[in-house]
Amino acid sequence: MKMGIVTGIPGVGKTTVLSKVSEILSLENRKYKIMNYGDYMLNTAISEGFVSNRDEMRKLPLSKQRELQLIAAKKIVEDAEKLGEDGLAFIDTHAVIRTPAGYLPGLPKHVIEILSPQVIFLLESSPEDILNRQKRDKGRIRSDYADINVINETINFARYAAMASAVLVGASVKIVINKEGDPSIAAKEIISSMM
Known part of the structure; x- marks a missing residue:
């Protein structure tokens, strides 16, 4: 399994690009799994009564966030290993989380070190495109990222x-640009880098 x-930062279009990755790999009958790191953390945080929604997680104390990260990493690897040798596992997450601390x-x-990926992709767009996507996404609360300088x-x-994470496990880091209006370009670049 690779x-x-x-x-990518909130509003860059990770979910949209990864849904295109899913479409393409499904058409190719490839064995794959897309896992959202935040979902794994959120499920634990909700079941433990720490938060009621995803956007509250980045406001938790750092020690609690670290604990949730560790639990999520172990479960993700467990689920990814079920794909077998020829499977492709993609984790949707953030390289950094902006917190009050x-x-x-x-x-x-x-x-x-638990995840040990082959590639860390940095999905990027212009700060203006990111800000516009954030404004269109009414389902999330991202006011703490709603400034060009913060972006x-x-x-x-x-x-x-x-890059610091990649050094620890010998992974490569690849910047992929999510061009406004055509997420399939970024999706194809991500897939080709995993082959």
Whole structure:
């Protein structure tokens, strides 16, 4: 099984691009699984009574976020291994999470060593496109990312964090641009990098 981690800041279009990855791989009859790291963390956080929605998680104390990250990593690997040798596993997550206490690495040592991906993808777009996508997405609360300067800062921190994580496991880091209006371009680039 090959594992790729697809990261990007809120509003960059990870969910849309990964749904295109799913479409393409389904048409090719490939064995794959797309796993949202936040879903794994959220399911645990809700069941333990720590939060009631996803956007509250990044406001939890850092120690609690680290605990949830570790539980999620173990469960993701367990689920990915079920794909067998020829399967492709994609993890939808963030390289960094902006919290009141500062930037939290989304893929710290204790997590990245468990996941051990082959590639860490940085899905990026222009800050203006990201801001516009955030404004259109009424289903999420992202006011803490709704500023061009914060978006630029977060993109830079995500790059540093992805490279630092990659060094620990010998993964490559690939920047993939999500062009406005055609997420299939980014999806095809992600798939071809996993082959």
